Amino acid sequence: MTPPHRGGAPVGFVSELGPIEAGAVLYLRLWCEDADARTAVWNDLATALGPAHGRKALKSFETLCDLCVRHGRRPLMRHHVTCKCLGADESCFANFVGYAAEGAREDALLIATTIVRPDIAPCLVGVAQDFGLALKRMALKARLPLETPTTLH
Template structure:
């Protein structure tokens, strides 16, 4: 081979400090789901989003997991929940969820084709879009909570 590389799923491609916002939440949920199951992922969502929003996000996360279980090409490899590194599979999955929710549908479908068989592409992409939007709303809400109150309510 011209350029032989051994990049596998758990190969480190970044750090969690670089994964802010939506991508960081996706990776955290994925790690919790893989290590602690559905209950661990739900606990993380409740801590970050509150009960009502967490329920919607958890339902979407369950649909993503069901689609992956039924159609995935190979298992996604994840680092430990508190590891500071980000693996190749985690980064690719976070990018897929972000593209499904906020980016171009065509890009999301292409990324889904790398994760699952052909008949699982659409269900996975739809579930990932719902999950990504729920998590994106939570990120926006957290950002709004950190903004200081204006000195004056008058807007010009």
């Protein structure tokens, strides 16, 4: 019997993550699910960011996933889309995108070298930053009130 891969070991819960990190995990899971789930990713991004910015975010995310697949040290282990657990690889990916979105380039680069070959890591950080900033805009937009309160004149 083959032992389970450590990258899939539960290390926490998705609910413990911030919005950028949770979004990164959810979209990674969806992207790897099937074509319908990939369409859902596009619809989510386009709805939240508008078609032009949604397309840019999607392109960054597609490139991020492609680089991880083509140049990854090994396949990233993922839990099912609806699973509440957070796997070790998912945690690494979430923190990587979070650091990149914050502009913590050195920390993001360090984590990127655990995901892909070192020569690809700087490219991975760039697209993760673009995608992470899109997730950040989505999170900020979700917190904005729909109407300006009349008491703020």
